[in-house]
Every structure is written in C-alpha cells, then in structure tokens.
Amino acid sequence: MILITGGAGFIGSNLVAALCDRGEHELVIVDRLRDGEKWRNIAKRELADVVRPEDLPFFLERNRGRVEAIFHMGAISATTERDADKIVANNLRLTLDLWEWCARNGARMIYASSAATYGDGALGFDDDGSISALAKLRPLNAYGWSKLAVDRRAARLVAEGAPSPPQWAGLKFFNVYGPNEGHKGDMKSVVAKTYPRAAAGEPAVLFRSHNPDYEDGGQLRDFVWVGDCVEMMLWLYDHPEVSGLFNCGSGKARSFVDLTRAVFTALGREPLIEFVDTPVEIRDKYQYFTEAKMDRIRAAGFSAPSTTLEDGIAEYVQSYLHTDDPYR
Numbered sequence: 001m002i003l004i005t006g007g008a009g010f011i012g013s014n015l016v017a018a019l020c021d022r023g024e025h026e027l028v029i030v031d032r033l034r035d036g037e038k039w040r041n042i043a044k045r046e047l048a049d050v051v052r053p054e055d056l057p058f059f060l061e062r063n064r065g066r067v068e069a070i071f072h073m074g075a076i077s078a079t080t081e082r083d084a085d086k087i088v089a090n091n092l093r094l095t096l097d098l099w100e101w102c103a104r105n106g107a108r109m110i111y112a113s114s115a116a117t118y119g120d121g122a123l124g125f126d127d128d129g130s131i132s133a134l135a136k137l138r139p140l141n142a143y144g145w146s147k148l149a150v151d152r153r154a155a156r157l158v159a160e161g162a163p164s165p166p167q168w169a170g171l172k173f174f175n176v177y178g179p180n181e182g183h184k185g186d187m188k189s190v191v192a193k194t195y196p197r198a199a200a201g202e203p204a205v206l207f208r209s210h211n212p213d214y215e216d217g218g219q220l221r222d223f224v225w226v227g228d229c230v231e232m233m234l235w236l237y238d239h240p241e242v243s244g245l246f247n248c249g250s251g252k253a254r255s256f257v258d259l260t261r262a263v264f265t266a267l268g269r270e271p272l273i274e275f276v277d278t279p280v281e282i283r284d285k286y287q288y289f290t291e292a293k294m295d296r297i298r299a300a301g302f303s304a305p306s307t308t309l310e311d312g313i314a315e316y317v318q319s320y321l322h323t324d325d326p327y328r
Contacts, residue, residue: 001048001066005030005098006074008050010181011112011173011229013041015071017328018230020045030056030074040327041180053094064105069167069237072098072111076143078187079116084142091146096153102165110236113151113170113245115222115290116144125222126293127172129245131155140285151245158243167240171232174249174292177312178226179320179328189223190256191313194263195321203272204260211288216275217257220289222249225312231304232297242300249292250306262310266317 002019006012007029019027028049033039042050051059053074060067076090095111102109118125119138126133134152139145151170158164177189184192194204206217214220229248236242257273264271278286294306307315320326 001026001028001063001068003028003030003067003070005053005056005070005072005094006112007031007071008033008038008042009073009077010041010178010184011176011226012071012073013180014178014226014230014328015073015233016042016045016047018234022234028059030059036183038183041183043327057097060101067105067107069108069110070098070102071233072109075112075147077184079141079143080186081143087142087146091143092149095150099154099157099165099168100163102168103163106166108167108237108240109165110167110169110171110233111150112147113172114144114147115172115174115247115249115292116141117148117151117172118290119144120285121287121290124293125247125291127245127247127296129155129170131159155245167236168243169236170245171229171248172246172292173229174222174224174247174290176224176226176229176248178316179326182326190259191223191263191316192321194260195267195317198260198263198267198269198272199322201269201272203274204263206256206260206273206275207278207286208275209288210278210283210286214288215257217260217273218255219287220253220255220291221259221287222251222253222290222292223259223309223312224248224250224292225307225315227312227315228304228307232302235302235304239301244296244300246297246300247292247294248297249290249294250309251292251294252306252309253289253291254309258309259313262313263317265310266314267322 008031177191261271
C-alpha cells in the first residue's frame with residue numbers, strides 16, 4: 001500500500017496518475033475535497049481509499065504493516081498564509097508525526113520541502129542538507145520557515161542516529177507548473193494564470209522590475225514541469241537506497257517574458273504583454289532569481305533529462321488547458 005497525502009492536490013494528483021499508469025492500485029489518498037472541483041483531479045484513477053486528514057491516525061494504526069511508503073505532499077502551501085499556528089499544525093507537526101510513524105513501522109517516506117526555504121536566495125540554491133548549512137537559511141515567510149524546520153529536524157535526527165524511516169527524501173520544489181492546479185486560486189502557476197488571457201486574445205500581465213539589474217519581465221525563476229517532479233519521485237521510490245534532501249527543479253532559470261511567450265506560441269498567437277508595478281506589500285521581499293542546483297540528485301544516479309520550458313508549456317497548454325478536459 002502506498003499513501004499519498006495531498007493526493008488530490010496539484011503535485012500529489014500527478015503522482016497518483018503516474019503510479020496508476022505503472023500498475024499500482026493499492027493507492028490511498030489523504031486529502032480534503034470540499035465542495036469545489038478538486039475531486040476531478042483524481043476522478044480518472046483507481047483508488048483503494050480516500051481518507052480525511054483527521055482520520056489519518058486511525059487509518060495508520062488499522063493498517064500497520066501494510067503501508068510500504070508515504071509520499072507526503074499535503075501542506076498549507078500558500079506563501080501568503082498568516083496563521084502560523086495553522087501552518088505549524090499542518091506543515092510541521094503532521095510531517096514529524098509521519099516521520100516518527102514511518103520510523104517505527106519501517107515505511108519509507110518522501111516529503112515535500114520547498115525552495116521557499118532559501119529565502120531571498122542570497123546564499124544560493126545549494127541543497128546542502130547538513131545541520132550547519134540549513135541553520136544559515138532565512139525563509140521570508142511562515143510557509144518557508146515550516147518547511148525548513150522539518151528539514152532541520154530530519155537532519156538532526158539522522159545525524160544523531162535517531163530512529164528514521166528506512167528511506168527518506170525531502171524534495172525542495174521550485175516553481176512547478178502543469179495540469180490539476182486549477183483549484184489553487186491565486187497560488188496557481190503563472191502559466192495557468194496567463195493562459196486564459198492569451199486564449200482570449202488579451203495581453204498577459206507581468207510585474208514591472210524594480211531592480212535596475214533586471215528588465216521588466218526579466219525576473220528569473222526555475223520553472224519546472226510537474227512531470228519532471230513526478231519522474232524524480234518515482235526514481236526515488238525505485239531506489240530505496242537513496243536518502244537525503246534534494247532540489248527539485250529544472251536547473252535552468254528562465255524569465256517571465258520567456259514563459260509568457262511560450263504560452264502564446266503554444267496557442268499560435270503573437271505575444272502580448274503589459275506590465276504593472278509589483279505590489280508594495282511584497283516588493284521588498286520579491287525574488288529576482290531562483291535556480292536549482294541539481295548536482296546532488298544527479299550524483300545519486302537520477303539521469304532523466306529536464307523538460308525545456310517551451311516543451312513543458314506546449315504540453316500543458318495543448319494537451320490540457322486548451323481542451324475540454326484539462327485534468328490529468
């Protein structure tokens with residue numbers, strides 16, 4: 001049995017789809033579907049069960065010895081969330097509880113960390129998982145802090161030889177885009193936000209640069225196709241001897257203008273872009289550059305090539321967003 005928390009969410013549902021395609025059918029999703037369209041993210045999949053987060057402790061006790069691995073993708077993922085107690089309960093406490101359960105019961109654990117742990121990027125984007133390196137990072141928001149707190153605790157437990165899952169991996173996801181993110185509202189990728197305007201013949205809206213080193217729309221991000229993230233998770237699942245903290249990005253920073261042009265090109269349209277000022281409330285904390293260093297996961301043996309921005313966006317737009325059925 002494989003358990004996927006956040007399995008009806010964006011990255012989680014793409015992972016569920018890939019596991020199903022590989023013939024895995026003992027898949028249990030832990031998530032809240034609520035009253036929107038999120039259920040459609042998993043509607044095509046054969047599942048063993050869907051468990052509410054509040055029922056997870058009972059489910060785990062009842063299935064002790066049956067759970068082989070937990071992919072822990074569930075979290076409060078909004079970088080704008082201000083309720084730190086809510087973030088602690090969902091992102092920190094739950095993750096540590098699952099770590100302890102996996103350690104006691106011999107289950108493997110692959111969890112979602114985040115590139116938000118790097119803060120403003122002043123120290124670079126090296127996925128050094130040592131206690132000393134992690135202690136230097138300064139996230140800019142409570143979400144990033146909660147992810148870093150888990151990474152630091154994992155590093156401490158492993159360094160001290162404390163009980164740990166037989167395999168563990170934390171993945172620092174960068175700017176992921178792809179199908180099944182429609183429920184994320186304002187936290188959707190820029191690709192998903194740009195598409196409806198481009199499809200309607202309207203200009204895309206990008207932030208103006210307030211840094212003299214970057215042109216308007218020239219701000220750089222590591223945009224990564226969700227399929228590449230899933231590929232890395234499946235590789236880790238297939239290589240239980242590999243543990244550690246790893247970046248999950250493309251390894252290549254690209255500009256928002258590049259992204260926008262790729263969306264219009266996928267639709268066969270000429271790019272239209274207008275610029276607006278970056279909101280004052282986020283201007284001082286705005287990142288102008290992110291780029292994942294991928295050396296460690298490559299050194300561990302992961303060799304799948306990264307999807308180019310243009311190819312990933314073309315796949316997303318033409319196979320999902322610009323169809324009658326945008327769900328994977």
